[in-house]
């Protein structure tokens with residue numbers, strides 16, 4: 001398992017990659033643009049090319065994932081917000097493609113009471129529009145649908161729902177899944193014992209399929225099990241705890257995946273000690289299962 005970290009691109013993309021390496025991450029995740037603004041990416045083609053080259057040649061960081069803008073809501077019943085969301089997703093995917101990312105992680109959004117079944121065809125159509133619209137090479141950047149914490153009518157609160165979204169998009173192979181441990185915990189799915197972790201991996205295999213699972217988001221939780229809130233905590237400090245994460249991290253079927261930290265650190269995101277804590281939880285999980 002490669003341990004990764006979300007890194008901020010305030011000083012530019014290549015410095016963000018280097019920051020990831022400096023804290024010991026083997027994988028980085030970067031926002032394609034300011035996550036809480038509609039304003040499109042400021043990165044020109046030269047900047048994206050420079051990032052792609054720096055990533056390809058990097059001695060320790062082996063891959064990059066991008067995270068889409070939080071404002072995107074593909075399930076919105078409001079036509080104006082839905083249209084803005086589609087345009088923004090397309091722009092995000094084009095940036096991720098330009099960076100040579102292994103995936104663009106996306107929160108699908110909330111149907112705001114209009115109902116999952118009503119939102120489903122619109123979500124699928126928006127995903128296909130973005131995937132078909134991007135200028136991709138032989139190895140297109142997939143969109144990775146992230147499981148939601150379950151607050152306020154969010155779409156994708158369970159793997160069954162994510163599987164339905166993928167099926168509605170005709171099972172397009174450019175769609176994958178990202179499993180966030182904090183969101184899962186908050187949505188009331190247990191995985192802290194070996195038996196529970198095994199059941200979860202079986203559930204993923206039976207719904208979206210393990211080949212679609214491309215990335216883990218490795219976060220402890222500020223809120224209690226089942227609290228339905230998206231609140232990340234540093235590894236070992238939250239309600240899941242390092243031991244609670246180990247059984248899942250040690251699962252043999254997950255060893256090829258990157259596990260990306262999106263923890264607060266001391267306010268500026270993952271630090272070197274957070275990467276160390278994550279690696280410890282993983283090696284403890286391997287030992288637990290050996």
Ligand SMILES: [Zn+2]
Pocket residue numbers: 067105106107146
């Ligand atoms: Zn996310």
Ligand SMILES: [Zn+2]
Pocket residue numbers: 146180217262
């Ligand atoms: Zn996440």
